[in-house]
Amino acid sequence: MIDTALSADVRAGRLGHSTLRPDGVAKVQGTFQFSGDLTADGVLWGATLRSPHPYARIVRIDVSGAWKITGVEAVITADDVPGVMTYGLIDQDQPVFASDVVRFVGEPVAAVAANHPDACRRALDAIVVEYEVLQPLTDPEKAVDGSFEAIHPLGNVFRQQRIVRGDQTIEGPIVVEGSYELGMQDQAFLGLEAALAVPDAGGAGVELHVATQWLHEDRKQIAACLGMADEQVRLVLGGVGGAFGAREDISLQVHTCLLALRTSRPVRMAYSRQESFLGHVHRHPCRITMRHHADHDGRLLRVEARFVFDGGAYASTSSAVLVNGITHAQGPYKCDNATVDGWAVRTNNLPCGAMRGFGVVQACFAHEAQMDKLAAAVGLDPLEVRLRNAMETGDRLITGQVVESVAPVARLIRELAAMPLPSEPVGGHDLNPMRLPGGAGRTADVGNVRRGIGWAVSIKNLMYSEGFDDYSTARVRLADGIATVKFATAEVGQGFVTLAGQIARSVLGVDEVVLDQIDTQVGSAGSTSASRQTWMSGGAVDGACRLVRERMFERVATLHGLDPLGLVIEGTEVVDTVSGLRLEVSEATAGIEFDETFEHHHRPTEDLDEFGQGNCHTAFAFAAHRAVVDVDPELGLVKVVEVATVQDIGRALNPLSITGQIEGGIAQGVGLAVMEEIIQLNGHVKNASFTDYLLPTFLDMPDVVIGLVEEPEPQAPLGAKGVGEPPTVSSTPAVVAAIRDAIGKDLTRVPVRPTDIVFG
Amino acid sequence: MSEPSNLVYTLHVNGHASDVRDAWLGESLLYVLRERLGLMGSKGACEQGECGSCSVLVDGELVCSCLVLAAGAVGQQIITIEGVAPAGAPSDVQQAFVDAGAVQCGFCTPGLIMATHSLLERSPEPTEYEIREELSGNICRCTGYGRIIEAVQRVAVARRGAQ
Ligand code: FES
Ligand code: FES
Numbered sequence: 039m040i041d042t043a044l045s046a047d048v049r050a051g052r053l054g055h056s057t058l059r060p061d062g063v064a065k066v067q068g069t070f071q072f073s074g075d076l077t078a079d080g081v082l083w084g085a086t087l088r089s090p091h092p093y094a095r096i097v098r099i100d101v102s103g104a105w106k107i108t109g110v111e112a113v114i115t116a117d118d119v120p121g122v123m124t125y126g127l128i129d130q131d132q133p134v135f136a137s138d139v140v141r142f143v144g145e146p147v148a149a150v151a152a153n154h155p156d157a158c159r160r161a162l163d164a165i166v167v168e169y170e171v172l173q174p175l176t177d178p179e180k181a182v183d184g185s186f187e188a189i190h191p192l193g194n195v196f197r198q199q200r201i202v203r204g205d206q207t208i209e210g211p212i213v214v215e216g217s218y219e220l221g222m223q224d225q226a227f228l229g230l231e232a233a234l235a236v237p238d239a240g241g242a243g244v245e246l247h248v249a250t251q252w253l254h255e256d257r258k259q260i261a262a263c264l265g266m267a268d269e270q271v272r273l274v275l276g277g278v279g280g281a282f283g284a285r286e287d288i289s290l291q292v293h294t295c296l297l298a299l300r301t302s303r304p305v306r307m308a309y310s311r312q313e314s315f316l317g318h319v320h321r322h323p324c325r326i327t328m329r330h331h332a333d334h335d336g337r338l339l340r341v342e343a344r345f346v347f348d349g350g351a352y353a354s355t356s357s358a359v360l361v362n363g364i365t366h367a368q369g370p371y372k373c374d375n376a377t378v379d380g381w382a383v384r385t386n387n388l389p390c391g392a393m394r395g396f397g398v399v400q401a402c403f404a405h406e407a408q409m410d411k412l413a414a415a416v417g418l419d420p421l422e423v424r425l426r427n428a429m430e431t432g433d434r435l436i437t438g439q440v441v442e443s444v445a446p447v448a449r450l451i452r453e454l455a456a457m458p459l460p461s462e463p464v465g466g467h468d469l470n471p472m473r474l475p476g477g478a479g480r481t482a483d484v485g486n487v488r489r490g491i492g493w494a495v496s497i498k499n500l501m502y503s504e505g506f507d508d509y510s511t512a513r514v515r516l517a518d519g520i521a522t523v524k525f526a527t528a529e530v531g532q533g534f535v536t537l538a539g540q541i542a543r544s545v546l547g548v549d550e551v552v553l554d555q556i557d558t559q560v561g562s563a564g565s566t567s568a569s570r571q572t573w574m575s576g577g578a579v580d581g582a583c584r585l586v587r588e589r590m591f592e593r594v595a596t597l598h599g600l601d602p603l604g605l606v607i608e609g610t611e612v613v614d615t616v617s618g619l620r621l622e623v624s625e626a627t628a629g630i631e632f633d634e635t636f637e638h639h640h641r642p643t644e645d646l647d648e649f650g651q652g653n654c655h656t657a658f659a660f661a662a663h664r665a666v667v668d669v670d671p672e673l674g675l676v677k678v679v680e681v682a683t684v685q686d687i688g689r690a691l692n693p694l695s696i697t698g699q700i701e702g703g704i705a706q707g708v709g710l711a712v713m714e715e716i717i718q719l720n721g722h723v724k725n726a727s728f729t730d731y732l733l734p735t736f737l738d739m740p741d742v743v744i745g746l747v748e749e750p751e752p753q754a755p756l757g758a759k760g761v762g763e764p765p766t767v768s769s770t771p772a773v774v775a776a777i778r779d780a781i782g783k784d785l786t787r788v789p790v791r792p793t794d795i796v797f798g
Numbered sequence: 799m800s801e802p803s804n805l806v807y808t809l810h811v812n813g814h815a816s817d818v819r820d821a822w823l824g825e826s827l828l829y830v831l832r833e834r835l836g837l838m839g840s841k842g843a844c845e846q847g848e849c850g851s852c853s854v855l856v857d858g859e860l861v862c863s864c865l866v867l868a869a870g871a872v873g874q875q876i877i878t879i880e881g882v883a884p885a886g887a888p889s890d891v892q893q894a895f896v897d898a899g900a901v902q903c904g905f906c907t908p909g910l911i912m913a914t915h916s917l918l919e920r921s922p923e924p925t926e927y928e929i930r931e932e933l934s935g936n937i938c939r940c941t942g943y944g945r946i947i948e949a950v951q952r953v954a955v956a957r958r959g960a961q
Contacts (some may be wrong), residue, residue, distance in 0.1 A: 056872070058896055058897065059896065059901060063886070065904030065907050066888055066901060066904070066907055066911055067839070067880075067885060067886075067892060068838070068839020068840070068878070068879035068908040068911075069839065071838070072905060074842075075838040149829075155829075157823055177808070227905075227939055228843040228903065228906050228937065228939050228940075229841070229905040230842070230843060278903060279905030279937050280902075280903040280940050298887070311843065311844045311846070323834075385801075441870055467905075472931060473927070482845055531902035531903025531904065531905075531940045532902065533851075536808070580874055646828075698899050698940070698941055698942075698945060701941060701942030701944040701945065702902065702941050702942040704942055705939075705941075706939075716834035726842040727848075728843075728846055728848035729844075729848055730851055733939065735935075735937060736929070736931075736933040736936075736943050736947070737930050739930075739944075741944075742817045743950065763859065
């Protein structure tokens with residue numbers, strides 16, 4: 039229910055206002071505590087020994103050398119894991135420490151605790167591990183076709199899922215097909231993995247301060263590995279320096295707790311950048327083939343597709359990423375007939391899991407290339423072919439699910455098309471060489487540079503799917519006109535801490551909101567992922583505030599002989615719409631506390647059946663992107679000049695935050711399009727550093743132009759859709775389409791490399 | 799690698815002389831600032847000079863503290879994020895970052911504040927491309943840089959107005 043109207047003159051701090059972050063001043067002054075800044079008296083450092091091989095049998099581990107290093111207090115291996123030996127978000131197949139076989143470069147084998155990071159390093163060097171090196175499985179197709187021996191007792195296929203819908207025989211008069219490939223992208227958050235574990239006296243429990251996306255899920259997995267009850271493990275959110283999916287899985291959590299419990303001392307662990315590249319899951323590399331059948335007008339008749347997601351050594355969320363990918367194969371377009379086959383498989387490459395866009399980035403790159411091919415084949419403008427097929431509310435997905443969400447696809451496309459193109463010529467009005475492809479290298483000759491324009495449109499599911507009971511919890515207390523809000527929602531930079539205050543102020547009519555510590559002393563919030571926290575935790579805070587407000591209204595009504603149903607909040611007052619009585623909220627709550635907890639669940643979803651049919655998702659958001667690029671076709675260099683976007687957001691609860699999410703999401707989409715890839719050769723990682731893994735800098739980032747479509751989403755508690763992922767999903771294909779437009783080549787792989795442009 | 803020693807050297811940080819005891823000789827300035835002097839505001843995200851999160855001023859020059867040996871900075875004036883403005887009283891650059899929405903996770907922010915102060919000292923009215931080039935040694939993974947550029951421009955405009 040939406041009863042808090044948004045208008046241009048929104049009261050400061052309320053919904054719809056560009057309220058500033060409550061942690062902003064601490065962050066600009068360097069006093070905000072990130073998880074890596076936390077320390078304690080008598081603290082030890084922890085460090086991890088990792089496998090140098092993608093696939094090898096462990097013959098022998100000799101840790102005796104580590105004990106000879108001055109300052110070493112603990113050395114642990116798989117033998118020291120008291121509880122279950124493996125963890126994982128969906129399937130628990132990943133060992134805390136490898137004991138018999140290592141399955142990827144960087145897999146943990148042992149850990150140490152010592153009084154100085156250098157002592158840790160020396161201790162790790164002194165551990166002897168004898169390996170029998172095995173031939174790794176690095177080609178995901180060999181996992182699909184079963185031609186490689188099982189590299190794990192659970193086999194090499196995480197999941198296979200088909201989607202079969204409608205007429206399987208339909209052939210279009212127009213047929214376009216293509217094969218596409220995406221490299222492995224890293225989330226590359228800046229705040230490296232870090233944690234501080236403090237053991238309880240006598241080892242009765244442990245408190246872990248950690249940068250994560252989902253405190254309660256971490257706790258469940260940690261407690262199981264420690265052989266403890268959930269209550270013995272308390273998690274507190276350490277300041278999080280970005281996440282983007284990479285903190286959804288366990289990395290150093292169990293190791294840090296084990297070392298602290300073993301030494302009865304606080305232990306800090308902090309990954310190096312190289313270790314971070316190896317120590318968290320990445321975006322799945324993916325190979326996709328698609329064949330689109332259409333009539334002569336360019337209307338889609340059938341989509342055929344095959345997806346192979348390389349999940350790397352352990353399951354993580356591969357099975358969910360697969361389903362997200364294949365169920366979005368049609369894109370934001372009407373299509374009644376489909377045949378899709380998808381695999382997520384195990385290899386000896388780095389494990390993959392969640393990253394912003396979660397499987398849909400892969401699907402969108404392929405379906406948008408196909409839509410451009412279709413436009414060319416029927417002689418239509420790329421936008422016209424998309425408009426003719428644009429999905430609307432009430433259309434069905436290829437899973438048979440009816441899209442009940444607001445689906446303003448045609449409107450997004452029209453509003454994007456109406457945006458003016460950048461006025462700047464190649465190199466800018468002042469012909470600044472920095473604005474040419476290659477920038478500071480000053481290599482491009484302006485006469486050779488060609489400009490291209492590309493478009494892409496996306497659909498992205500919001501929140502969790504496939505029958506998962508997805509919920510978030512919030513507790514709100516109101517006393518003396520001050521609201522205190524408690525939740526376990528991981529603030530990773532996205533700004534939920536800002537939004538929570540806005541909700542409480544709007545619903546309760548207070549100016550002062552105190553945010554309690556983010557920890558496991560309240561119910562789960564679910565993960566900060568899947569564009570879900572505005573909807574889910576926003577819904578929880580809103581729900582708890584409404585319960586508190588009801589109690590306050592009841593009390594005011596009783597004291598003043600009013601009907602509580604006639605009471606509303608205006609500004610900071612309780613107002614009786616019947617008698618006109620006005621009372622400050624601080625007065626109405628003087629000397630009394632209301633305390634309510636609320637869980638918000640989204641509508642239940644279902645599993646897919648064997649034909650990939652079922653209402654597996656709950657809601658969707660849409661976005662459209664237009665990219666303008668300058669390309670030097672001889673040097674293979676690209677300058678992304680501008681990305682314009684129109685995004686379906688439901689309702690703008692904080693316009694400034696939305697701008698930040700959209701610009702940041704586009705940066706990651708541009709990165710995948712033209713530079714970001716973890717390169718592995720035969721399972722060995724070639725570029726695990728910021729020197730070699732390229733990230734967009736100030737100079738690489740294009741201008742961003744943003745249009746918002748506000749059509750409140752009836753299903754959403756605040757009318758607002760999540761905004762974090764769509765910018766990442768369709769910006770990548772828009773940039774690649776623009777490069778194709780500039781040079782007239784196919785470009786079927788991202789990131790687009792200079793060699794693809796020159797020789798492709 | 800050196801063995802631990804009782805080596806004592808003195809660093810001049812944010813206007814104070816601070817003794818560094820029991821340090822290993824190989825420790826970077828970033829490590830010593832954070833772990834021995836308790837100044838946690840400077841961040842490390844690569845320790846390779848690629849991200850700028852660890853930026854501090856040494857004798858007025860912007861450097862990556864991860865690439866400087868602490869013992870080599872003896873006798874030089876070091877300014878860290880903690881020395882930019884008193885706690886609770888942000889500098890104009892710091893306030894502009896908050897106001898313009900230039901902060902999300904905030905991990906890159908202390909380094910960018912140092913770099914922006916340094917830029918505006920040298921070039922009070924930078925063009926957009928100058929801002930991009932000058933700050934390109936600082937990586938931000940959250941914001942896409944748009945709001946940061948906006949923040950820098952706001953400070954330049956405000957300072958000009960104040961003259
Ligand atoms: S930590 Fe010094 S530049 Fe990245
Ligand atoms: S705000 Fe997160 S890295 Fe810049």
